[in-house]
Amino acid sequence: MNSYRQLFxxxxxxxxxxxxxxxxxRAEGVYMWDVNGKRYLDLISGIxxxxxxxxxxxxxxxxxxxxxxxxxxxxxxxxVQGPQVLFAQKLCALLPQSLQNVYFVNSGAEAIDGALxxxxxxxxxxxxxSCKNAYHGSSQGVLSIMGSETYKQxxxxxxxxxxxxxxxxxxxxxxxxxxxACVVMETVQGEAGIRTSTTEYFLALKTHCEKHGVLLILDExxxxxxxxxxxxxxxxxxxxxxxxxxxxxxxxxxxLGAFISSTQIMHSLADKPMLGHIxxxxxxxxxxxxxxxxxxxxxxxxxxxxxxxxxKLFRARLIHPKIKEIRGIGxxxxxxxxxxxxxxxxxxxxxxxxLISDWFLFCDNAMRLAPPLIISQNEIDEACRIILQSIxxxxx
Ligand SMILES: Cc1ncc(COP(=O)(O)O)c(C=O)c1O
Numbered sequence: 001m002n003s004y005r006q007l008f009x010x011x012x013x014x015x016x017x018x019x020x021x022x023x024x025x026r027a028e029g030v031y032m033w034d035v036n037g038k039r040y041l042d043l044i045s046g047i048x049x050x051x052x053x054x055x056x057x058x059x060x061x062x063x064x065x066x067x068x069x070x071x072x073x074x075x076x077x078x079x080v081q082g083p084q085v086l087f088a089q090k091l092c093a094l095l096p097q098s099l100q101n102v103y104f105v106n107s108g109a110e111a112i113d114g115a116l117x118x119x120x121x122x123x124x125x126x127x128x129x130s131c132k133n134a135y136h137g138s139s140q141g142v143l144s145i146m147g148s149e150t151y152k153q154x155x156x157x158x159x160x161x162x163x164x165x166x167x168x169x170x171x172x173x174x175x176x177x178x179x180x181a182c183v184v185m186e187t188v189q190g191e192a193g194i195r196t197s198t199t200e201y202f203l204a205l206k207t208h209c210e211k212h213g214v215l216l217i218l219d220e221x222x223x224x225x226x227x228x229x230x231x232x233x234x235x236x237x238x239x240x241x242x243x244x245x246x247x248x249x250x251x252x253x254x255x256l257g258a259f260i261s262s263t264q265i266m267h268s269l270a271d272k273p274m275l276g277h278i279x280x281x282x283x284x285x286x287x288x289x290x291x292x293x294x295x296x297x298x299x300x301x302x303x304x305x306x307x308x309x310x311x312k313l314f315r316a317r318l319i320h321p322k323i324k325e326i327r328g329i330g331x332x333x334x335x336x337x338x339x340x341x342x343x344x345x346x347x348x349x350x351x352x353x354x355l356i357s358d359w360f361l362f363c364d365n366a367m368r369l370a371p372p373l374i375i376s377q378n379e380i381d382e383a384c385r386i387i388l389q390s391i392x393x394x395x396x
Pocket of ligand 1: 047107108109110112135136137138186190191219220221222223247248
């Protein structure tokens with residue numbers, strides 16, 4: 001009989017010629033175990049998804065209970081479904097007055113797609129602004145605002161009218177004018193290698209948008225839900241977006257996304273034509289129940305209060321002549337090395353030594369640190385020990 005690995009290569013679509021090919025059997029907390037019983041410390045959370053840890057009991061309980069009550073009943077937006085209502089209410093209680101209306105979808109790209117459509121409808125304009133090295137997802141619509149020609153060029157023509165600006169560059173904000181529907185930006189750039197900007201920049205961005213009636217869409221799909229050290233990363237910078245996009249950890253490990261705005265803005269999807277955005281599975285009751293349980297866990301366990309201390313621990317432990325810089329905010333960090341070759345060797349060596357990490361789409365010489373938020377101080381020590389040992393192993 002063929003092994004799963006052979007069958008995977010035969011029947012499951014491949015998007016690279018060098019997949020990791022790890023075969024996991026189970027996962028709990030910050031650890032995963034492969035089919036041979038080898039343990040791995042998960043330092044990337046399936047790319048910023050497993051914030052409350054693998055096998056979280058509260059999440060499993062909520063999923064089981066909801067699956068027993070009901071799963072799919074009706075396409076989004078027709079039936080009043082308890083899990084959707086309660087999760088939207090909880091999110092809104094944590095958000096400012098201008099973000100009180102939630103549209104649930106299935107993924108990050110869908111959240112951005114929905115937000116782009118909403119901005120277009122509300123403003124009556126079609127042009128968009130996004131950032132160089134931005135990653136917002138891989139659908140046709142979202143590819144149109146991606147900040148890298150490498151990944152876009154094979155799929156042209158895309159949606160016209162997007163202008164790329166440099167994240168953090170105050171001068172580029174002068175390009176914003178009344179011909180644009182929206183500016184789309186990650187509050188913390190993820191796939192660019194974890195790049196932050198300043199309060200001065202975000203305040204200027206907001207001012208430019210307001211002056212020209214341009215909607216500000218913040219993508220917190222990777223940096224939101226507590227990972228930055230605040231529930232929403234925009235809270236670090238004293239601004240509020242017109243539309244907020246969430247996904248990844250939003251569903252507590254289940255597929256879920258959301259774009260959130262004011263009731264007034266969101267109403268433009270309900271009129272002329274009505275049904276301006278449609279999804280069958282968006283806001284699936286089981287995913288919403290899981291998301292609510294995960295959010296309650298983050299709050300009840302006060303996980304956000306500990307993020308700064310955990311970030312400091314990583315920064316204090318990860319000192320080595322080969323490490324050029326530790327970048328980022330909270331538990332969304334990157335280790336900058338000199339070359340892709342060394343970065344890859346170190347990451348491969350980490351995996352051999354029982355720690356999972358990877359590099360970034362637009363920054364192949366930096367290594368990703370985005371562990372489950374529940375990671376303990378001892379586990380951080382263990383992670384840093386493995387990373388430093390792996391650096392020494394590849395560069396004797
Ligand atoms: C910042 C950001 N936005 C959007 C997305 C797209 O999310 P999805 O893969 O669920 O479509 C990602 C995925 O990595 C992301 O990091």
